[in-house]
Amino acid sequence: MGSKPRIAVFKFASCDGCQLSLLDAEDELLGVAGAVDIVYFPEASRTMLKGPYDIGLVEGSITTHHDAERIQQVRRQCRMLITIGACATAGGIQALRNWKDVDEFVRVVYATPQYISTLKMSTPIAEHVPVDFELRGCPINKHQLIELITATLAGRKPNIPAYSVCMECKRRGTVCVVVARGVACLGPVTQAGCGALCPSFDRGCYGCYGPMESPNTGSLTNQFRILGQNDQQISQSFRSYNAWAWQFRKASEECEHA
Amino acid sequence: MSQGGKTIRVDYLARVEGEGGLYIKLKGDQVQEVQLKIFEPPRLFEAFLRGRHSSEVPDIVARICGICPIAYQMSASHAIERALGIEIDPSVRLLRRLFYCGEWIESHALHIFMLHAPDFLGYPDAIQMARDHRGTVEQGLRLKKAGNRIITLMGGREIHPVSAAVGGFHKVPSKTGLRSLVEDLKWALDASFSTARLVAGFEFPDFEQDYEFVALSHPDEYPLNEGRLVSNRGLIIDAADYEEHFLEQHVNYSNALHSYLRGRGSYLVGPLARFNLNFSRLPEIAQQAARDCGLALPCRNPFRSIVVRAVEMVFACHEALRAIAEYEPPAAPRVEMAGRAGVGSAATEAPRGLLYHRYEIDERGTILLAKIVPPTSQNQKRIEDDLRHFVPGLMPRPAEEITLRCEQAVRNYDPCISCATHFLRLKIDRE
Numbered sequence: 001m002g003s004k005p006r007i008a009v010f011k012f013a014s015c016d017g018c019q020l021s022l023l024d025a026e027d028e029l030l031g032v033a034g035a036v037d038i039v040y041f042p043e044a045s046r047t048m049l050k051g052p053y054d055i056g057l058v059e060g061s062i063t064t065h066h067d068a069e070r071i072q073q074v075r076r077q078c079r080m081l082i083t084i085g086a087c088a089t090a091g092g093i094q095a096l097r098n099w100k101d102v103d104e105f106v107r108v109v110y111a112t113p114q115y116i117s118t119l120k121m122s123t124p125i126a127e128h129v130p131v132d133f134e135l136r137g138c139p140i141n142k143h144q145l146i147e148l149i150t151a152t153l154a155g156r157k158p159n160i161p162a163y164s165v166c167m168e169c170k171r172r173g174t175v176c177v178v179v180a181r182g183v184a185c186l187g188p189v190t191q192a193g194c195g196a197l198c199p200s201f202d203r204g205c206y207g208c209y210g211p212m213e214s215p216n217t218g219s220l221t222n223q224f225r226i227l228g229q230n231d232q233q234i235s236q237s238f239r240s241y242n243a244w245a246w247q248f249r250k251a252s253e254e255c256e257h258a
Numbered sequence: 259m260s261q262g263g264k265t266i267r268v269d270y271l272a273r274v275e276g277e278g279g280l281y282i283k284l285k286g287d288q289v290q291e292v293q294l295k296i297f298e299p300p301r302l303f304e305a306f307l308r309g310r311h312s313s314e315v316p317d318i319v320a321r322i323c324g325i326c327p328i329a330y331q332m333s334a335s336h337a338i339e340r341a342l343g344i345e346i347d348p349s350v351r352l353l354r355r356l357f358y359c360g361e362w363i364e365s366h367a368l369h370i371f372m373l374h375a376p377d378f379l380g381y382p383d384a385i386q387m388a389r390d391h392r393g394t395v396e397q398g399l400r401l402k403k404a405g406n407r408i409i410t411l412m413g414g415r416e417i418h419p420v421s422a423a424v425g426g427f428h429k430v431p432s433k434t435g436l437r438s439l440v441e442d443l444k445w446a447l448d449a450s451f452s453t454a455r456l457v458a459g460f461e462f463p464d465f466e467q468d469y470e471f472v473a474l475s476h477p478d479e480y481p482l483n484e485g486r487l488v489s490n491r492g493l494i495i496d497a498a499d500y501e502e503h504f505l506e507q508h509v510n511y512s513n514a515l516h517s518y519l520r521g522r523g524s525y526l527v528g529p530l531a532r533f534n535l536n537f538s539r540l541p542e543i544a545q546q547a548a549r550d551c552g553l554a555l556p557c558r559n560p561f562r563s564i565v566v567r568a569v570e571m572v573f574a575c576h577e578a579l580r581a582i583a584e585y586e587p588p589a590a591p592r593v594e595m596a597g598r599a600g601v602g603s604a605a606t607e608a609p610r611g612l613l614y615h616r617y618e619i620d621e622r623g624t625i626l627l628a629k630i631v632p633p634t635s636q637n638q639k640r641i642e643d644d645l646r647h648f649v650p651g652l653m654p655r656p657a658e659e660i661t662l663r664c665e666q667a668v669r670n671y672d673p674c675i676s677c678a679t680h681f682l683r684l685k686i687d688r689e
Binding site for chain 2 (some may be wrong): 066
């Protein structure tokens with residue numbers, strides 16, 4: 001048993017949803033647990049073994065001095081470091097602070113702001129340490145997570161496409177919400193992975209898998225204007241769960257300064 | 259864990275959602291101080307919601323918690339609907355109950371089998387537990403999946419589903435779609451019943467407290483989305499008056515605000531409160547499950563909350579089946595949002611307890627102010643009070659056992675620290 005790969009799961013600022021995806025893989029969990037040793041996963045176990053680990057899965061963004069130091073230690077303990085979810089790969093929804101005065105934000109929420117220690121920015125893990133693979137999504141797709149772990153252990157490239165949500169929409173036969181109904185949809189610039197859920201629920205994609213490999217955000221911005229959206233609305237639509245991903249950041253800032 | 263002189267420390271308390279710590283200071287056998295420390299980094303939702311459009315809120319607040327996103331979507335939708343004067347379609351109301359039942363089943367099964375049962379059966383986690391109790395763990399996973407199937411069918415995915423909207427849903431399921439869940443839910447109903455019997459056979463510490471229980475209460479149904487806020491000490495209020503009665507305190511050792519009842523102090527929200535205050539609204543089958551488990555009213559032993567959760571799973575499976583049987587699709591999936599300014603508050607029953615939201619909205623639909631009080635911040639003070647009374651009775655025992663028992667006492671509340679602001683770090687100082 002000592003020869004099985006050792007996996008650790010770490011959490012930073014996040015909602016716990018992405019690590020929960022592992023527990024949500026109800027059909028695969030006991031199988032995965034048989035193939036690897038999950039030796040550090042505090043959300044699921046009291047047993048917390050020390051590193052080094054073969055694979056470290058990191059959820060969450062860096063928002064405190066303490067966490068900025070902790071991620072350095074985590075990196076040193078992990079042979080492969082994989083970040084999971086929009087918080088870890090793009091700073092998460094909490095990166096909305098990056099355009100604001102964080103002290104004012106803290107005052108809005110807490111009566112005694114001096115008790116709170118937080119950084120001005122919420123930043124993805126890759127801004128702090130080298131990352132071996134970034135698995136996108138808010139939340140991640142559990143099947144992609146299982147594929148990624150399997151591929152990593154087998155030493156092959158994971159089958160995780162970087163094309164857009166549009167491809168998934170076509171494949172499932174969903175009628176395009178932009179063309180047919182004039183609904184603003186981030187699908188053309190957003191990476192696939194969710195299965196094109198939102199258009200299948202009669203709504204536009206809101207970009208929770210972050211930018212696809214070569215997003216034409218300028219063209220989409222123009223389309224949104226044609227659909228009657230103003231610059232503030234367009235800027236906000238790029239500014240959600242992957243707001244700090246540079247392609248979306250740039251697109252939102254261009255609207256702001258248009 | 260290490261024991262050196264008068265200090266007992268555990269670096270992390272596991273199997274809770276979020277990062278926190280516990281500090282207990284003792285003098286002899288007397289507890290001098292108990293602090294539930296939450297160092298989960300603040301994410302500042304209430305601040306960045308300002309300036310966003312109210313239609314975005316259900317999606318955004320879901321991201322507060324990956325375990326109970328629907329609770330956030332529900333409280334937010336109801337509060338915004340109240341602000342805008344939107345009346346929802348009765349079919350949408352029924353669908354929301356069904357959606358919520360999915361989350362209750364998923365979250366309760368997660369907590370019972372994966373997070374709490376290992377304490378009672380003496381394992382560090384469910385995976386180790388599965389080596390000796392494979393059937394039990396598999397049953398738990400299948401139950402969890404039954405809840406998640408409801409959510410996935412109605413919302414596209416288990417975590418952060420995409421269908422909930424102010425005024426209703428972006429898209430509602432078909433009757434045929436819902437019927438595909440029935441066989442699974444019938445199995446889940448039986449499995450919940452047997453789960454209740456199983457967990458009722460665990461050993462419970464002899465510990466009771468005189469709690470003030472707070473939960474929603476509705477004249478005709480076990481509470482999920484609607485009802486007045488009531489307590490066993492005479493509180494009966496509308497959610498609109500919540501902030502007159504419940505206050506928040508910011509303590510220097512926690513990134514989560516502590517809630518308390520004005521003039522009274524700590525109170526308890528969650529399964530135990532709902533059960534004690536709403537037993538008569540449980541369907542007969544859930545009442546029967548409770549009686550079979552020997553749950554007498556009132557149940558004041560927090561360790562028995564695991565049994566109550568199982569009874570609530572019986573309820574949720576039964577209720578889900580009822581909702582599916584009665585469902586007729588609404589004329590429109592949602593009521594369009596009105597362009598008017600307003601203030602609205604609402605509370606719903608998250609799996610862990612009461613979840614309060616209030617929003618102030620301008621005439622363009624922009625959020626001017628948001629206030630969110632999650633169940634774990636309401637229970638924080640109560641968790642500390644439990645430990646204050648629980649620890650002295652543990653004193654002759656070895657340090658390792660005391661620590662484990664304290665962790666278990668915290669896990670009674672299924673604390674979701676990501677909500678309240680993950681790991682509990684336990685430190686006991688002895689003088």
